[in-house]
Amino acid sequence: MNENAQVIAGLHAGLPQALVAVVTICAAAVIGLVVLHRPDRAAITWAAAFGLGLVGTYAWVTAVELELPAMRALASGLMLCAEPLIWLGVRLYAGRRSSWQAAVMFVALVPITLALTAESEVFAVFFRICFAGAGVFAGLIAFELLRLKNVPRDILLPLMLASGGFAITAALNVLWTLSTPQLSGEDQIAVLRDFNVIGTLITSVAATLTILLLARVQPPNSASTSANPDAVIRGRVERVRAHQEAAWSLLDVRLDGLVDLRESTASSDFALIVKRFTGRVVAALPPSADVAPIDDGRLLALVPGSEEAVTHHLRNLLGRVSSTDERLDPSAIRTSASVGWATVLEARFDYDTLVELADERAQRAVGLGGDRWERNGRVTADADDATNLRG
Template sequence: MIGTVVTPLNIDVTTSMVAVVTVLAVLVVSLATLARPSRATITWGAAFALGMLGAYLWLGGYELDDPHLRAGASGILLDFEPLVWLGLRMYAGRRVRWTPTVAFMLVCPAALVLTAGTVAYPAVFRVSFLAGSVFAGLIVLELLRLHRVPRDITMPLMLASGVFVVLAIVAAASVLFAGGLTSTQQLTVLRGVNSVGTLVMSTCAAFTLVLLVRVGAPGPADDGGAMGRVRHRLRRAQAQNDQGWSLLDVRLDDPEVLREASSTAAFALISERFHDDIEASLPAIADVHRIDDGRALVLISGAEEVVRHHIRSMLGRISTIDRDEQVSRIRVSASVGWASTAVCGHDLDVLAASAAEAAARAEADGGDRWARAASATSPTTLER
């Protein structure tokens, strides 16, 4: 009689982490980055690709018992947080903060690799973990600011990021209360927490980010009123092959700073004047939709020279400071993102996303100017 020997398959948390992160990276790249390419989805795709690389390096370092490989993998896995945060700002059309992101992504892995195998490594790891939690906290803040996105979509990543912050603080404080554990034992615990945390964070991030992409960029919410008319006009223009339409994303520069520098009543006056200036500087045929106190979407018809003239007139009118004595001491300016149907097509969501990214680019370049979307995903050409 021939017997069959069955060897049990031993799958630990490290192997599970590699498998899960690989699947999630494929899902995000295919369902978000490739399905709807933009600066935000490309950044999120890069975050998951980097996370997948870190997971495989972690597995290699674990199998080879190489502390430097494990340290480098830990640093790469921590780089996931700032990239997700950066993508969220791009998605919302806000100013992109490259300096802290790039600095963390370079310094963190380098510091961990250089101190690997030394007595300083546990302390460096805790500091890096704590620094990464700052970006997790910023992720929560960005998600809370997405007012037009259903909360059940943002909740998974919001909760996971909040737990990340709590764990980082506990890990940093544990050095004061872990007198019975050696540094090696403490480090083993931190590595286990890092592995499980990577699984939870990447899973929640994949759910939230893919759903964010599927519901579309914030801003062009169709409430059946103004934006419903905009969609209808664009459909008619597409049916008639009319390429002479443009969507403008007009944003007040630094609204948070203006709000802090003025009283509630003064900021309300600034906001009302901002929207009044938009209305006054555009032809009556233009559709103006107020998004919030410091932002409006405008659908306008006309040749490029005509649209350019109206944009310059609008920016000049907004930045004029001698018309209202109540707000004359406060310098106000705006940034405009310009997406035309001739370049980006007639789909309102695509136009809005392109105009939002162009407006963010103009604001990042100093504000008080406009930027034109050269394609549906690559805003260029900054002008005043």
């Protein structure tokens, strides 16, 4: 037995038993604790991913023991199919467009293709392509998790790291295939199979941890937060347009230094900062204002009143957000806000134009250092100085 064969044989030691035990426990946990707890589309999709992984695992172990190449290829394909289904589940959980066609095509074609070509010369090529495709879906999982809002990062970290590692492994495999011609195709496929098994073990554990915790967190598209958090404001603007009431303004309020605050504080501390920020913004605005939290540290507020009245509310808002009481909390972090201000008259009572104007001005206020508001090119530097204006 040559050195390469010894390495490959060593990778097989104990893998079947570990794979069966881990995947079985993970599948039971997801189906029993997630689907039964909240049987929505995301949970069912994740359960399907673990179900296919479970079938693939048992089929793979059986095929290895009985030396059935076609069955082993089919099982490897089934294990690869977990990646697109997990990705689809994350998108459904986030309330985004499902894009189910790509996942369904992968699940339908990969296992059958691998099984039919298992004993042909083209199997090695097909398996590398399928493995790379699963790596692409793993990278998409990590990307979708990064895009999730209002979910603590420590919950997402296990699956994010596992998926990122899978994607990197798939990319390195492409480079390795091109740069190692001295290793036979069969040896390369054997190593890839083992990486697939090891990846299944790691992904199963990481996905189970993340999914179990996500099932206990309110999803971004839940009824309480609404898939369209600004729906109330949009409805109000439509009523304002119907009555042609011009004395309404949209404020895009943003917490300054959001990225630095997120990275420099613990998840619980960051959540407390955002909660305090939201509470102070709401308290600074009149009861007749409609307020919609859009994201961590960002709110839209539709406020009635003249320019003088809105200016008064803005000064009060910036003052409240930046105020700290060191007697109550010596370690309190001083925060500030940037505000974009647009009126319904400027936007001709069009909601999308109104949001776009406020967003553009809020970004300009952030770029100028924050702790200020801007309306139509005029910038107020802070809560106490209403004279520092830029034309």
